Amino acid sequence: MLTAILVSAGLALVFGILLGVAAQWFHVDGNPLAEKIDAILPQTQCGQCGFPGCRPYAEAIASGQADINQCPPGGETTIKNLADLLGVEPKPLNAENGSEKEVPLVAVIDEAVCIGCTKCIQACPVDAILGAAKQMHTVITDECTGCELCLAPCPVDCIDMVPVHGSVDDYRFPLPASAQSAVPDVTAAPRPAPESAHV
């Protein structure tokens, strides 16, 4: 019996030391996963997910504190890509965070009404508004992400969200109608999964 105990203890000691050394050698710094998640997010920096920007949300997902379905500007595509990256099932967008827009919107300042107060300039997370105090403000359409953070601070309510002016270069051909009723759209949310492990 003593041999059994000694052998077990000895092996445990040896393995423990081995693993301890290996843990030092293979130590990983930082959170490279957050970078990969951030690369998928749409960078609207709108805060609808509940986090102050896309990077904090990415880090929250990486550490398991946030779910993957909280980003309305990213929509189903982003959820699907996140699901693919993390090896989890895609799920429908969380309605509490907002809804996906069918067409992308950009902000437009009504210049007749603008008073030049710079409040919207300070609010824009990507510096897409051009202007200075008492000078005309204007939104640089190409840089606007449609986050709508400028609407609230404007004291004269002169900012509108309008659909983006589409062009031939942006044209997207539609998916042709198919014979089957159940097209296997892998972006679609699946039926509610059972409680057991994902297979």
Next chain:
Amino acid sequence: MSEIGPKVTKARYDFHGGIHPPENKQLTRDRPIRDLPLMARYVLPLHMHIGASARPVVKVGERVGKGQVLAQATDFISATIHAPTSGTVVAIDDHLIPHPGGLRAPSILLESDGDDLWADMLEPWPDYQTHSPTALRSRLRESGVVGLGGAVFPTAAKLATGPAQVTTLVLNGAECEPYITCDDRLMRESPADIVAGARIALHMLGATQCLIGIEDNKPESLTAMRTAVAEDPRFAVVSVPTRYPAGGEKQLIRMLTGIEVPRGRRATEYGLLCLNVATVASVYQAVVHGLPVIDRIVTLTGGGVVQPDNFKVRIGTLMNDVLTAAGGYRAGVDRLIMGGPMMGFSLPDDTVPVVKATNCMLALRPEDRPEEPAPQPCIRCSLCAEACPADLLPQQLYWYARSRQFDRAVAYHLFDCIECGVCTAVCPSHIPLVDYYRFAKTEVWAQEREKSKATVARDRFEFRKERLERQKAEREAALNKKRQALEAKAAKAVQTPKPPGDTPAEPQTSTETAAGEAAYGEYRPGHAPIDTRLDSAVEAARARSKARRAALEAQRTEAPIPESDDESEKI
């Protein structure tokens, strides 16, 4: 069939796949090219070519002459647009363009004055050999020469082969698509122009030989071109077997030279360059005669037109004007297609202009085309793979495009698909395969655009964070400096008694601080404005703007503002 001369060789190689659709060329192959009368108006879209849109250089209301530059080429890959006739520019606005989605795009609307007078043209260069290839390319760019086979790639950019040395010029006279006969007629009526243009291209490229590929269903063209090249040892006229799509660039090159240009590589890397016969004819006109591209040959055909014909149509002619001049539609016509039955697309409206890519206008009645039953499930028969001329796996592309697995579709060479339509034609389940690939391609491009937009947004966000932190740090540093200066002054004041008459230090700094804070006041996040007068000013402004907005709304409901009055935004 007339005899083909001794110098016409048969193609020695072949390409994979392809089909034999009913040709239907007999409707127009023996109709000589006719001119159209001058129309009252012309519409010139600014983006009639691959590459960047052209920029208008005329103003609304300006009078222009025939051949005058209306819009200038912008980027390296871009083309100039000229007036098809003399007249007045009435508008520079969005207009319906020939596009499967029925889109509108910025165009120049020209009203003709009936005189058809030429503006100043470029200097004719009959001695083109004395000009450098660079100068000649410039001439092509200024003359708006683009590929007239349907791809409308600016020829000047195509001929700028850089370090690659092209040894063989291939002329594409195959015209493999059913119904279309514009190149056929051009080769029969103006073969000398084509050969002259080819000679210019040979000079520009420094190439030593020219192969002219023509399908064997055009014996008259073969004879005409053979006669036109005469004893020039650099030229060889080669007849290729009639099979669609023998006119595809890679397919034609394979048949004429046996070289298979691999995926992602260009023909120039193999010493080859392919140009359409109509393109080289326009090269000749531009270089030797100084004439810009203002017209092209268009085949108007199909069972839905009263008299099918080949026309020389000025660019910008509205298609309904062409049809009216040609005799109009037949009863029962339900489709107008730009292009041929394989690669063309249905036009939702015929008030679109003829553009540089319009090689054919095909009007069809239901009895002129085969039945199109509803698509059925894919049975994995792989007839599509057997027929694909680009050696792709259409079935796999179909499954991946359908389930939106675009990364896999791209891995299966989605972007090597030339959208020839052979797979759709052979599918026994009548699945519109090419539509799936077009869908997948535009989705992939949309994703790439979104990704690059997101990267830019992220960079701007990071920079803004940096900027705010920097400003905060600068402000802290400035305040610290002031504080330190204060303390130094106070220390000095304690040591040395103040002489009377000097202003005490304290009030001075308080006004300084107040002034400083007032200057920063508005910009300090999280701080209430120092000047309480600002609050009431804001209130007053709010009230004023509400009133102004209400007034503007009332105005706008009476007289709606047009969509966009800023042209520079659109171009």
Next chain:
Amino acid sequence: MTEYVLILISTVLVNNFVLVKFLGLCPFFGVSKKIETAIGMSMATTFVLTLSAIASYLTETYLLEPLGLAYLRTIMFIVVIAVVVNFTEMVVRKTSPLLHNVLGIYLPLITTNCAVLGVALLNVQQAHNFTESALYGFGASLGFSMVLILFSALRERVNAADVPLAFEGVPIALITAGLMALGFMGFAGMVKA
């Protein structure tokens, strides 16, 4: 020499651990949705299987058997396997955090993969020597990898196709696996287990 070849053929094809012996089904179904994950999992399992087959053999031959501690075999083997898996997990986390996140729970579950413990115990049962044990472990992992990658390729195609609603997802995957097992029955009897 022929024994070694026979061992390889036996473990890879004839007595394939997944489709014939029915060991190691958990990662087989859990990690086979995409080919890239399957390849990553195969590499991890190959490393673990081969190393733990060797380590278990050494433990059994030089520690347990001479000291008469055969009754400690099960737990000692599990400890050995757990250590190897832990080590592999660290390596994977360092070299590819993405793969680590994608494999998720299935990476540490290689510990309780019955194929791994099965190989270790079968080596003892069949009294293999060192080379035979190592080859047995390596062959088992080769068979496992091959079947896993093939199955994931099939699954990708099936998931993109038109499966009746009732069969979507797991049911059609199980049917496919069953048909694969049917195929492997063709090897039955060629080499004695």
